[in-house]
Amino acid sequence: MQTTSDLRGHLFPDTRVFTGYAAPVRIEGEVHDLEVVGTIPRELDGAYYRNSADHAHPPLFDNDIFLNGDGMVHMVRLENGHADLTTRYVQTTKLKLERKARRALFGAYRNSFTDLPEVAGQDNNTANTAVMWHHGKLYALKESGRPYELDPLTLATLGERDFDGQLQSKTFTAHPKYDPETGECIAFGYNTQGVADKRIEVYTIAADGHFTRTEAFEAPYSSMVHDFLVSRNYIAFVICPMVCDWERVQRGEPYWHWDSTKKTQIAIFSRQEGVKSIRWYTCPVAAMQTHSFNAWEESIEGSTVLHLDHFVTGSGWLSQFPDIHDPDAHERPPFGERWSFNLSDGQDWFEIRRLINHVGEMPVIDPRYAMRRATQFYFGTSNTALGPMLPLGPKGPPFTCLGHYDETRDTFDFYYAGPDSSPEEPYFVPRSADAPEGDGWLMCMVGRRAENRTDLVILDAKKLSQGPVATIKFPCRVHEGFHGTWVSAKALSW
Template sequence: MTVAHAAEDGLRFPDSLVFRGYAAPVRIEGDVYDLEVIGRIPEGLNGAYVRASADHAYPPLHGKDIFLNGDGMIHLLRFENGHADLKTRYVQTEKLKRERAARRALFGHYRNPFTDDPSVAGVDSNTANTSVLWHGGRLFALKEAALPMQLDPRTLETLGPWNFNGKLTGRTFTAHPKIDPKTGELIAFSYNTSGQASKEIDLHWISPDGELVRQETFEAPYPSMVHDCLVSPNYIAFTICPMLCDWERVKRGEPYFVWDPSLPVMVAVIPRKEGVKGIRWFRSPIIGMETHTINAWEDGSVLHLDHFFTRSGWLSQFPHASDPDAHELPPFAERWSVDLASADDSVSIERLNEQVGEMPVIDPRYLGQKTRRFFFGTANPALGPMLDWGPKGPPFTCLCRADLETGELDYYYAGPDSSPEEPLFVPKSADAPENDGWLICVVGRRAENRTDVVILDACDLAAGPVATIRLPCRIHEGFHGTWLPPQAVGL
């Protein structure tokens, strides 16, 4: 659909996978008080679950788009003494404000300024749609292509972009920073900080009260997507994969990233105290892409890096550089280990189990330590049929808890035509044992075009929800979320 056709036909989204069925834009901002609850919300679970989603506010400028390019819609589910209230708000980015004023899309393909309407040349295209961060008493909506957007945690009012009082000198900030649970320090990074393809990566050390206290830069082997990182007590690690940003392609209007498996996968390990001057590079024996990280931990001189990894790129979003018929392969949980006492640059790889999966979480109190269990989205055909491929890949039908000591897999099956998203772990108490907590998870009821939120006992997923919170409508599929303590939302 061209812009002219969009004007003639009115506001109409394309009939394509990204904009059809359960994936269709929702675009609703509002409040629902005292949601229907089946079962009982656990006593003492007071605070808020908040998550980000990509919900296109307007049909795409060039008639097609990818899931990742939707406008940031934040969903906040507030829990108070057994009651649950829902609040949904768009992040009021400069992009959204310009498009609402024009009543049509003005920005083009994902992160490609050469495809934008000339009227917004040089305007910030941040969509703030990937993740949320609570740190230093502030709530942020994050998109790795832009600065954090600060939000009011009680109202979700957009307060504006945040550059840490001018100390963040670039234009980008990761959607996957890590909070050290022992020190309260936030480790973060930025890539393509000018908005263009670059090999430079900025590394940030942020104090528990939110002050950017240290920033250093290192250079990757090539300008790639750097979506996540791993942090242990003494090290920061990056897996550099060949999801390449080729600026000449971008200038031609082609996708911002392409998958180029001719390039090696490299692992950077940076000492937290010494910084980038102590960086070491390790070479992976396989080519593929890290999707999301699980955890990192140290065993003597050996650094273990647990993450989900696929032997292909994210081809549902970005093309192969030379093979248009290439297919995306599923990710598996793997442990990549490097020996920092050895001069060898090799990486040893162990698959943690044979269960396809993604969107992993751990008990956040144990980040950087050896953990026994982790949780992730997956499918188990023995429990129910697989669902059709969605705009961001195959939908999950289950959540799984993997026990790394026994190999046991414990599943929650969401039911026919139902798709759980990334879970969120909330400890039952500050001093509860590891993994003794609640899993909160959005579940898409696709046949009903509606959404539930379930609360599961993390120690027994197979028992099913202790509470199901029925939303009266659908909210858009999301990416990542976090937990807000009671005081953040006025409790």
């Protein structure tokens, strides 16, 4: 099998994914005492972790996508107003085999039929999407594989984990949900045996890491189930027409295609009763949930109404995967929506309304308000009234701003990162355990594209437009990433 890289040599392709600010960084190391502009709040004692897809080797195919990079975790340790940076690759089976060979051996995203013969049957998990802190352990997550445990102090890889045999699936979500009242983690896996199927497994994991419930249900078709929602009493899955056809995969085509002829369907079931209580709802339009804010319930005139707050688009992630019917289709921007389900009326119907009438993605809330009503919403966005859009990147238009929507006042506030600067996903850290909702800080990586460098900014979450209270300057660029988390020094026992 002759690959594109055989013809190109040991070079990265000259494509949007591998050039400019998106180019692989591949640097592992430590920087002690980063430069700080402003003052890091003394209450911020702990570590911010985030995951990224950073190709360690030139890919087998020139048209490789952003999502197929190797997991590189970045940690910024904050203590007494100082900041230290650590960057480490997750030592996956894939990375170890490719490092030994000094070249790429695995092919297209999640498609083992495009791998080289010498790695046939080997795990292609890149562990590149998110980080999870639960039961005192840190994990790197990718929804196509099992978690990899990392040393939270050094980022050294401790190994792939199945939670002492409790996880039978070969896959585990990159978007687990955490119950702030019970300490439970609610998680799931799809395509659980590594091939396209309709089975979805759901897990309830106690605060000590013990699986208290594992069960499964079938979706209408094999769908990308990237995120889901959990309220105090219910679990909801949005099954969208980003579909996998195994015959296409075997032919070497992309793992996912957007098929707008299929209906978006929503599964809702009780956390207490489990999947035996599942009910299905049909969305009136083809829609994809990109990422979720929160789910919550309220009683209205004696009826239980479940609200799902999330970003939704009318297309799939066409920057990464094609439209099965229209290869020239363009990705549509996501908007914040609230889907409301009357669980008491027995009808296959729900109300859709625009919650955030502003293009956005990478949504977060104050994590103390997960699974109950939240009113403060934060997200990545752009605002041309503050600055121009940036050139298209490998995962779509880069953000130029962070947004804050205060539902109680119906107001927006924006942090504009500056010319040639691109904020990534924010993360909310409360000022204290008993602070009011939204009283705290947003942490966010910001790409300084003109300088080919990265900052970590800390903003007062109630005063985004006033700019950072602290800007932690990296002396180099770290790769654009996806999802992160904050862990206090107390939790880490530092």
